[in-house]
Amino acid sequence: MLKAIVRLPLLALFLTGTSLADAPTTLETKIKPALLQHLYDQVLVADSQAAINSLQKLQQQLASQNISHPDWSLLQDSYRDLALHWKAVEAMYIAGYLNGDYLDHPRYIDYYHQGNESIYDQVSKALASDITLNKALFKHSNKGINALEVMLFPNQPISAHLAARHIQGAQLASQTMAIWLGEIAVFYDTDQSFMTGGKASLSLLVNRLIDSSYKLAYWRVGEAAGLTPKTKGVLHPQSLEFQHAKLSKAAVTRILETHQKIVRNPAAQDLMTVGKAFGVEEDIAFLQARLNATMVALQAVPEPFADQLTSDAYKTLFNELAMLQNAYYFMLINSLNLEARILDADGD
Amino acid sequence: MLTVTEAIHWLGLDFPANAGNRLYWPFLISALVIGLAYQHWHKLPSFLTKAIWWHPSARQDYALFMLVNIFKLSVLSVILPEIGQFIWWGLMRWQDWLGYQSKQPASIEINIAFTICLFVANDSSRYWLHRWMHTSRWLWPIHRLHHTAQVLTPITFYRIHPLESLLFGLRYGLVTGLVTSIYMYWFGFGLHAYQWLGSLVFVGLANMVGSNLRHSQLPLTYWTWLQYWLISPAQHQWHHTVAGNKHNFGSILALWDRLFGSLHNTTYSSKFRFGIEPKPKPENLIRQLLLLAPKDH
Numbered sequence: 001m002l003k004a005i006v007r008l009p010l011l012a013l014f015l016t017g018t019s020l021a022d023a024p025t026t027l028e029t030k031i032k033p034a035l036l037q038h039l040y041d042q043v044l045v046a047d048s049q050a051a052i053n054s055l056q057k058l059q060q061q062l063a064s065q066n067i068s069h070p071d072w073s074l075l076q077d078s079y080r081d082l083a084l085h086w087k088a089v090e091a092m093y094i095a096g097y098l099n100g101d102y103l104d105h106p107r108y109i110d111y112y113h114q115g116n117e118s119i120y121d122q123v124s125k126a127l128a129s130d131i132t133l134n135k136a137l138f139k140h141s142n143k144g145i146n147a148l149e150v151m152l153f154p155n156q157p158i159s160a161h162l163a164a165r166h167i168q169g170a171q172l173a174s175q176t177m178a179i180w181l182g183e184i185a186v187f188y189d190t191d192q193s194f195m196t197g198g199k200a201s202l203s204l205l206v207n208r209l210i211d212s213s214y215k216l217a218y219w220r221v222g223e224a225a226g227l228t229p230k231t232k233g234v235l236h237p238q239s240l241e242f243q244h245a246k247l248s249k250a251a252v253t254r255i256l257e258t259h260q261k262i263v264r265n266p267a268a269q270d271l272m273t274v275g276k277a278f279g280v281e282e283d284i285a286f287l288q289a290r291l292n293a294t295m296v297a298l299q300a301v302p303e304p305f306a307d308q309l310t311s312d313a314y315k316t317l318f319n320e321l322a323m324l325q326n327a328y329y330f331m332l333i334n335s336l337n338l339e340a341r342i343l344d345a346d347g348d
Numbered sequence: 349m350l351t352v353t354e355a356i357h358w359l360g361l362d363f364p365a366n367a368g369n370r371l372y373w374p375f376l377i378s379a380l381v382i383g384l385a386y387q388h389w390h391k392l393p394s395f396l397t398k399a400i401w402w403h404p405s406a407r408q409d410y411a412l413f414m415l416v417n418i419f420k421l422s423v424l425s426v427i428l429p430e431i432g433q434f435i436w437w438g439l440m441r442w443q444d445w446l447g448y449q450s451k452q453p454a455s456i457e458i459n460i461a462f463t464i465c466l467f468v469a470n471d472s473s474r475y476w477l478h479r480w481m482h483t484s485r486w487l488w489p490i491h492r493l494h495h496t497a498q499v500l501t502p503i504t505f506y507r508i509h510p511l512e513s514l515l516f517g518l519r520y521g522l523v524t525g526l527v528t529s530i531y532m533y534w535f536g537f538g539l540h541a542y543q544w545l546g547s548l549v550f551v552g553l554a555n556m557v558g559s560n561l562r563h564s565q566l567p568l569t570y571w572t573w574l575q576y577w578l579i580s581p582a583q584h585q586w587h588h589t590v591a592g593n594k595h596n597f598g599s600i601l602a603l604w605d606r607l608f609g610s611l612h613n614t615t616y617s618s619k620f621r622f623g624i625e626p627k628p629k630p631e632n633l634i635r636q637l638l639l640l641a642p643k644d645h
Contacts, residue, residue: 203453203537210536214448229444329439332536333432336528348478348505348562348584348599 031198031274038269039205040194043092043261048185051085055181058082059174067167068160072152075170076245079152083247084254086110086145086181091212091255092262094204095187098194102187105180111141112241113219120244123150127165133172143176153244202274205262210328212255217321220252225309227318237306248305249298256295264288275331283331290327294320360417360506367546370505370555374545379502379560386568395566405498408633412493413506416513424514434521438529451536459540462531466524466541467550468601473523475604477515479597490515493636495593495624497563500585504563509637554578554600563588567620575613577602582614588622 058078065071090110096103111119119141126136127150137143151170158166194201222228223239231239240248263271263284275284297320300313308314356362363371383395400406442449454462481491490509497504508516531539544552561568561581570580579598586592595612598605605611631642 199538200453206537207451207453211448211450214443218448326436329436329532330432332532332539333435333528335537336435336539336541348474 031202031277033195035269035273036195036197036201038265038267039262040188042265042267042269043088043258044094044194045188047085047088047092047258048181048188051082051089052178052181052185054078054082054085055174055178059171059178062167062171062174065167067164070163070167072154072156075152079148079245080247080250083145083149083242083245084250087251087254088258089181089184091258092205092208093184094194094208095184095191097204098191098197099187102184105184108140108180109144109177111144111146113215113239114141117141118238119144119146120150123147123169127151127162127169133165133169137169137172140176143173145177148173148177149242149245206271206328206332209259209262210325210332212259213321213325213328216252216255217318217325220248220255221305221314221321222318224305225314225318227315235309237309240305243304243306246304249301249303252298253295256291256298260291263291278335280331280335283327283334287324287327287331290320290324294324358418358421359414361414369546370559371502372546372555375555375560376502378556379558379564382558383561383564383566383568387566392566395564400499400565401501403499404630405496406501406503409497409501409503409507411633412508413503416506416508416510419510420513424510424517428514428517429521431521431524434525435528435532438525439532442529442533446533449533451532452534453537454531454535454539458531458535459538459542462527462539463542463549465527465531467548469523469527470520470548471599471601472604473519474516474599475597475601475608477519478599479608479610481512481515482593482597487515489639492624495588496631496636497588498623498630500563500565500588500622502560502563505560509639550600559600567614569614572613575602576606576611579605580614583612585620585622586612586614589620590623590626593624 058075058081061071061075061078065075086109090106093106095105107114122139123137123142126133126142129136137147141147148170151166151173154162154166194204197204218228218230219239220241223231224236225231226233226235237243241251242248261270272281272284272288275281294317297313297317301308301311301317302313305314350358363369364373364376366372386392387395478491481487490511493509494504494507494512497507528539542549545556546552547555558568558581562579562584564581564585567582567585568580569575569582570578574580575583579596579600579602583596583602587596592612595610596602596605597610602611629642635642
């Protein structure tokens, strides 16, 4: 009798142990290569190609200008195109994680929120000087997209001599940017490691989404209005991105659109699909709802941002962006396999 | 109208079917197998007799188990945040204090470290809260209910006052929230706590090798050297005796008791008399829940 009592549970234990060991489908198997391929092609490759194409277009226009009397409007339109494509590339930039040689490329292109130097002051001073431009603009930060903004959005009226310095400076900056941006585009076009990375590849994108949502809320929106711990109630309009080109709002919009392409896209090759397979569908749906709400809040803020820093609509936008970051955090937290409720924990 | 399934859930009778608790059926079966084998080996009296399992104290355990489960589902589930909120709160604090940290994907090594940290932090905080419940004049009346058990069965694990359930729930939330938020602050997607049969892997292992025997009449001891590292069922049973309730506060690791001077080793021949009085008398459950002293005190 005792043997029977012992044998039966042992058999049940054995069956449970083996079935439980085999049962869970790993996250790796739930991430389809087609999904990674789609995100890679439609977001990373497409955006980097669009950015380098718009830069090349700008370079052609700069080369064909009468440098003393350039068509500012034409050049500024091209700059806007370039800047917004670049924001999409920067938001989801993972090349540096796939290959360490590409880690610093964004820092050589975009100096927003890097250091304390005023690129506007430095570039304006360099352009107004008599020093040759190669020497005057020797710093990397004077040849990035922020410097290009200063060069292509001068305070009018501007003398023919200074206009020529601006255009020649823009040619120099765009050449430098073309090197870095070109390398990024070629890397994305040729590297295949993302598609075979499974969970690690998706993890890179999710980490970028969280990183980007933080910077949207705290750098690109909150800081200028004194809504962050750093600026605490003091307006700081110089913190706005692309304030001379008046692209602050458009930049936020483009970054959020890039988020949407990752979270939910028409081809259903997105985080929502992964979330369904991984049991966090509700969190992704919540995330999508927050993204939509953020877009609505963004549309409610008139341009330019610099005139809206004290408005209720602007504060609402900041709150929505902060909640978007929370939504990303909750997606991560709920994908952890911890006991969901603390009620299961008892004493001893 | 309450369905039968809902009633079973509210009374906690579905615990054996649900992973993530000590009464999950594989753990019960393993305890039974190990217990029977140990009893046979040492020729000990049966720990499965009606005198134990239908003792008035055991019947109190069953009633309390169901009552506390109803309390948990109806009250604690409303007032206690979910674990995710503790983690999120921690993440926000790290972000406010230390600035935003770009997150790295979690590697296998990180996940192993995370699992170990979760286990160690939870086990040590259980030790300290448990010890505190014995030493604090405010908390002992709450914990006293657990120690008025005169016989031990696996259900005695749940013989706790609702306030104790609240305290241990808060402890779990705070500790898990703290550890997890630290890891999440540095590592993003892919962070993973290794589990087995619905519990953290170390807890699952401990459950599988007889955690349910901690509250039983079977004085199962480990080798002496092992009892310096892991709390054996007999060591916990010693804690439930009149003489031993200042010892062996640990849950799984004996390390904390050893480090802080409360470890007591036992042998299978140790004599155990459970309860808090030298001559225990049945106490009214309602009075205990109301934290009232026994009538003759």
